[in-house]
Amino acid sequence: MTHIQKKIGLSGIVLLLVAVTGIGQPGRNPKIKLVNPAGTTGAQDRALWVKSLYKIAYPVVHNLAEGTLKKNLPLEQGPSYNLVVKDVTYLEAVGRTVAGVAPWLELPDDQTEEGLLRAKMRKELLQGLKNAVDPANPDCLNFKKQSQPIVDAAYLSHAFLRAPKALWQPLDTVTKRRYIDAFKSLRTRSGAYNNWLVFAALTEGFLRYIGEDYDPVRIDYALNKMKDWYTGDSWYKDGDLFSMDYYNSYVIHPMLTDLIGTLLEKRPGKVHVTAADYETALRRMVRHAEFLERIIAPDGTYPAFGRSVTYRTAAFQVLGQVALMEKLPEHIQPAQVRCALTKVFSNMYEGNQNFDANGWLVLGFNGHQPMMADVYTSTGSLYMATLGFLPLGLPAGNKFWTDPPADWTSKKAWSGQPVKKDYKVEY
Template identity: 55%
Template sequence: MERRKFLGALSLAGVAGALSPKELLAGGPQQPAVSAPAGNDREYWWQLLYKIADPVVANLAAGTLVKNMPVEKSPTFDKRSAHVTYLEAVGRTYAGIAPWLALTDDVGREGEYRQRMRTNAVKGLVACFTPGSADALNFKTDYQPIVDAAYLAQTFLRAPKVLWEPLPADTKTHIITAFKSLRNRKPFNSNWLLFGSLTEAFLLSVGEEPDAERLEKGITKMAEWYKGDGWYGDGPNLAFDYYNSFVIHPMLVDTLAVLARHQPERKKEYDLAVKRMQRYALEQERMISPEGTFPPIGRSITYRTGAFQALSQIALMELLPKGIEPAQVRSALTLVKKNMYGAKGTFGKDNWLNLGFVGHDPQIADYYTSTGSLYMATLSFLPLGLPAGNPFWAAPAAEWSAKKAWAGKNFEKDYHVDY
């Protein structure tokens, strides 16, 4: 069932190839205009992803992330160190771009930009895990690194051939040491438990001894907190927000995928987790209105289209539920992206994301939100890991469930599930 097959490797010669700081940075003629021809959804998606991610990736590669990244905080921002915002930006951005960078067919204009970002991404990882560098990431203090270590771990699981294997041995050692250093801090009794589980699963995947209790606790608790019909509680209670998509389904499935490879008897757990994510993905597709909008419910709505990570990952895995065609998901998410990222104020100077939902609105940002937090938005771009000839991209545009329903056309009935 696990679809992801990431082939090819990136040579370190390409990473070390001397790109000038000017060439590494976003902006100028290097930044592609988000102006794809009508009907070319893939062109629009990769250009938009590049626009969002390049300020983080290129500045990190150039050693100027801390210098150049603006830090806007919620008006209610708490007493945590604002320095964690840089780790948030890196972890979340990399988790979103990983499947796209894993494609190694670098022909044409898209391939040129993808190759550039892949090279910068690896160079940036080396820089931010080099002790004493200007952009060295902090894992030693605060609790927030528990979160974004997990997104980096998810990055390496999504694109091992191009974002883990090419790293120098000392960089890998620094990353492993940083991840293990988090064991002196316990995740909160919520979706945070999965951050610990996924990080330990990644360590297991690269031959390190995991902390067994930390690895298993997120899995055990999610099984206890399952509420039915594709929804997990965030803790003992149900939270009607998008954390089932931001965190719970994707990280649970990715953790169990690693365990199933090491312990085949656990494949049943993995299969059940996938079935539940498929159900949740079906519900997410139905939440997209005919106009390409979705409900601004719950916490963290400043993460924008990151709310659709679960649907996007199921599409990447080519496991969309029966009755949902890949093209209708593509068409629906394309319109959502155009509505959201085309709004005035969403991007600030040099294309950094601004706090807000549609446009710039710091007042709706939560107390834990700053600029780096917003890069969860990249997590809705996972289907770019499918090649251009895949039906997700190649099939003609299609109407999604709500669009058909509100036009009086035939659409699939919906029923709850018992698993």
């Protein structure tokens, strides 16, 4: 990836954002009215993506940096919530937010308005990551009680793997050691017999990546079970039974593919994967991205089915990651993914229906709909929504952003344009 060479259309927009909403200013929480992206350029689309992601992530990142996350994060829960909310919701908010913003923060610094905004968030997040494992800080997070931290330590690990130069390497030695110890402490617990196996494995994979002792059994067990649970045409079961939901995108494909890729790197310890394993995982993820691109309707809506629909735009993590990796199939142009997701983000984040008066996400799919929350869903859980924004890790000069607007598959199909026939794949 190259350095960003010029401004990307944020001039005026971001300045107005700062002046009117106080975004990025101490003690001010962003309340943003986004513009309709119809007919916009790639630069304007990117500006909307940046504003949307910042709008979501800012309360978590800023409060963590200030040591006020536990003070200010709402503790809203679904009607059948069955966890100890104060033990889990804060780490959920942090791990999920950081995993989504990581590729964007990994971009090099520049003097554009976006670059300055990005640098400000990176600085606050690094302070927040230090606070999160400092026993003397009021926002020190729980890794040692309950099983849920297995999940969100994995999202933190994923963030460190996605942005090692921005988020891991700058941490001081004491803070790094505290994260390492926290991740190792998770070995005293087990979780659900489903996608949770991948969570535990990815954290161990990160420890291996940085040269620490790791548990190969957790890695091998997860890899072997995911092989058993593959059903075909890019779909994995989530345990012994198939579930029709977005967990293949929320968790399975991105974490599994990146875990195998990490294991292939030359690090101490025996590796139980091959380049062929990685190629298979990647091809399955690319195929799943095809499904996700096709389910985005011409008006930018998509189905609200299955568990955890309150994670909102995390449903498109696979599509975003494949775009970020520049591995989209030839018949799916980067611009059509950009335009489709821009329309989705406009629907979700153009207004404030998904935010409370202080800018925190509310329980629901598109609005305050607490009845849609699962038994494990609280406010912190919702910050998985950031995972839909991974292509912001592509520089503004990348064709994803510079190509002219393009219709996505369903928009082509419903307007009588030629569309490639879809058919199953076998790998």
